[in-house]
Amino acid sequence: MGLFRSMQVFVATVQEGSTSAASSRLGISPAMVGQHVASLEERLGTRLLNRTTRRQSLTDFGKTYVEQCRDILERVAIAEQDAEAAQAEPRGQLKITAPTTFGTEVLMPALQRYRALAPEVTLDITLTDRNVDIVDEGFDIAFRIGELPDSRLIARRLAPYRMMICAAPAYLSQRGHPDHPADLANHEAIGFTPAARSPWKLAKGNEEVEVSPQIAITVNSGQAVRTAARAGLGVIMQPAMLVGSDIKAGLLVQLFADWHLRERSMSLIYHRDRRMTPRLRSIIAFAISEFGTASDE
The missing domain is CATH 3.40.190.10 (Periplasmic binding protein-like II)
Incomplete structure (x- = not known):
């Protein structure tokens, strides 16, 4: 007998409370219900049900095993639903x-x-x-x-x-172009809250630099940081996806392009x-x- 089918019959027998009730629910004979349960017991080497002429009850092992069977049957049902849903239109x-x-x-x-x-x-x-x-x-x-x-x-x-360090041409014209990341210690920066006070870490080859620019402004919006930088208020470290178009348009200038910033x-x-x-x-x-x-x- 199939193990999966026997599990189904055993769970139904426990839920219905008797072999005859399970047979009516499943559309099979009471004798077949009994054979499925007996097949499981033989396979496991232990009894699952205590049977008398008037009632049945789960053994201690049967109580554990029926819950495991329910879990397995539920997982199979979910897998089948997912397989069916995979063919459906997302909505x-x-x-x-x-x-x-x-x-x-x-x-x-x-x-x-x-x-x-x-x-x-x-x-x-x-x-x-x-x-x-x-x-x-x-x-x-x-x-x-x-x-x-x-x-x-x-x-x-x-x-x-991926992050970039950049500043507006007007800011660099006024404050000078930093040649090395360590020069940022002498520059004003616009910080993105809450990471505004964290040091900026850069690496090139075997050289690593950790620098903390002077934070002149902190703001809790990446778009506001970008706008402030374009207005010449300071140097920023922001995602490439945010400032890339401004760099291409010449509104911002990328600094230290040959250095690697921690991603x-x-x-x-x-x-x-x-x-x-x-x-x-x-x-x-x-x-x-x-x-x-x-x-x-």
Whole structure:
């Protein structure tokens, strides 16, 4: 007899409370129900049910085994539902959260391409630099910069967050062009809160430099940092995705292009136990394709 079918019959027998009730539910004879349970007991080498002419009860091992059977049957059912859902059109709402700068400058423009792939999916997007608890706050996925300590989450690595140091031509004309990262100690900088006071770390070959510019202004918006730099208020260290277009347009000048700045990891995260619906599967696949991948966590 098939092990999986015997598990189904055993669970039904326990749920219904008797062999005859289980046989009616399953559409098989009481004798066949008894054979399935006996087959399991023979396979396991121990009794699962205590039987009398009037009643049945689970043995101590039977109590443990029936819960294990229920778990297995539930997992198989979910797998079958997921396989069926994989063929379905993505639809419904996705709740997404992302850092403000990444969300504004990168994610939002890219979503036009996602909407073309999944037109029946609606998007509820929250942009914040706070580390949102996606489980407690009901988000489907989050784009996260930095480390990921929460074991409840699955993380898919994306391309790292590359940083650049730059300043406006007007600022450099007034204050001079720093030739070495150590020169930044004599320059004013615009800091992004909350990392404004953290030192800037650069490396070239075997040389490593850690420098703390004079923070003249701190602000909690990457876009505001960029605007302040373009106005000539100081040197900034910001993501390449934010300042790249300004550098190409000559509004900002990249400093120390031959130096390496420490990159920050970026990941797409979602709940470990979240059912893989077509819409969730579609946004994960899109994000990995659109924003690049590294090894998974």
